[in-house]
Amino acid sequence: MLLTLRRARRPENPVDRGCATCPMAGSAAVHRHGLTTEGADYVVALAGNPNTGKSTVFNALTGLRQHVGNWPGKTVARAEGAFLAAGKKFKLVDLPGTYSLLSNSADEEVARDFILFGRPDVTVVVADATALERNLNLALQVLEITDRAVLALNLMDEAERKGIAVDHRALARDLGVPVVPMAARRGQGVRDLVDVVARMATGELACRPHRVGSFEPELEAAVQRVADALRQAHPGLPNARWVALRLLEGDPNVIREALAGTLGEGAHSQILSIEEVGKS
Ligand SMILES: Nc1nc2c(ncn2[C@@H]2O[C@H](COP(=O)(O)OP(=O)(O)OP(=O)(O)O)[C@@H](O)[C@H]2O)c(=O)[nH]1
Ligand SMILES: [Mg+2]
Numbered sequence: 001m002l003l004t005l006r007r008a009r010r011p012e013n014p015v016d017r018g019c020a021t022c023p024m025a026g027s028a029a030v031h032r033h034g035l036t037t038e039g040a041d042y043v044v045a046l047a048g049n050p051n052t053g054k055s056t057v058f059n060a061l062t063g064l065r066q067h068v069g070n071w072p073g074k075t076v077a078r079a080e081g082a083f084l085a086a087g088k089k090f091k092l093v094d095l096p097g098t099y100s101l102l103s104n105s106a107d108e109e110v111a112r113d114f115i116l117f118g119r120p121d122v123t124v125v126v127a128d129a130t131a132l133e134r135n136l137n138l139a140l141q142v143l144e145i146t147d148r149a150v151l152a153l154n155l156m157d158e159a160e161r162k163g164i165a166v167d168h169r170a171l172a173r174d175l176g177v178p179v180v181p182m183a184a185r186r187g188q189g190v191r192d193l194v195d196v197v198a199r200m201a202t203g204e205l206a207c208r209p210h211r212v213g214s215f216e217p218e219l220e221a222a223v224q225r226v227a228d229a230l231r232q233a234h235p236g237l238p239n240a241r242w243v244a245l246r247l248l249e250g251d252p253n254v255i256r257e258a259l260a261g262t263l264g265e266g267a268h269s270q271i272l273s274i275e276e277v278g279k280s
Pocket of ligand 2: 054
């Protein structure tokens with residue numbers, strides 16, 4: 001549950017002194033319009049339950065130039081865009097809403113595959129502050145598989161309207177990752193999110209998320225044996241431990257995909273396109 005802030009820095013930018021009524025006012029570090037996703041330094045995934053404001057956050061960050069199409073082999077819409085921050089280019093991928101990494105509708109599979117196998121540099125989980133308990137299910141699952149995650153606590157205006165107070169600092173302490181309170185529709189919190197994402201992607205901000213920890217020795221040994229076998233059969237497969245756990249649980253979809261050799265296929269073209277642009 002340690003959150004290590006190696007350096008807290010927020011550079012002054014003349015845009016800060018710009019149009020105060022613009023929803024992006026204060027988003028000093030973001031330059032968004034007219035950017036293509038080519039040559040991105042980092043890839044950021046926007047995940048979260050349905051209807052939590054992922055696309056609203058996406059639009060606030062990427063502006064007008066978005067690439068919209070379908071995920072390969074699926075009729076699930078895919079949107080990508082880019083923004084610049086801290087002198088780096090970030091490719092942002094807006095994922096379909098999902099309640100869990102264990103779900104299996106076409107939409108949810110796309111989100112799951114990208115989070116698990118698409119190797120995003122940072123995963124932003126956009127959560128609904130009015131329904132935190134339900135939203136934290138996915139957040140905790142994401143924290144099991146990556147150190148580089150941020151909780152964007154969106155709809156804070158709605159929460160306030162409903163008389164719900166969320167202690168975001170306590171939440172950040174308990175989760176072990178940064179929590180950014182937001183009201184994305186008004187542009188609130190967007191700048192803070194960009195700052196945190198940029199610092200996390202560059203390694204300036206390092207986290208130790210809260211985890212379940214290891215299992216009973218017998219189960220732990222079994223997980224490791226299956227994970228090792230998976231790594232041998234599928235060299236380069238990220239999150240082999242997660243897949244091993246699902247196989248041991250008897251998850252029929254993961255078993256089917258592992259047998260067919262299609263695990264993570266949804267993320268494949270994404271991985272290729274990232275490699276093609278020469279990501280370091
Ligand atoms: N009050 C309020 N409404 C918001 C906020 N952010 C988004 N919304 C609204 O919430 C609704 C859903 O927003 P989207 O951005 O489409 O949510 P999403 O997570 O992309 O939804 P799916 O892709 O369907 O999962 C829209 O009507 C938004 O205008 C916010 O901070 N406050
Ligand atoms: Mg959306």
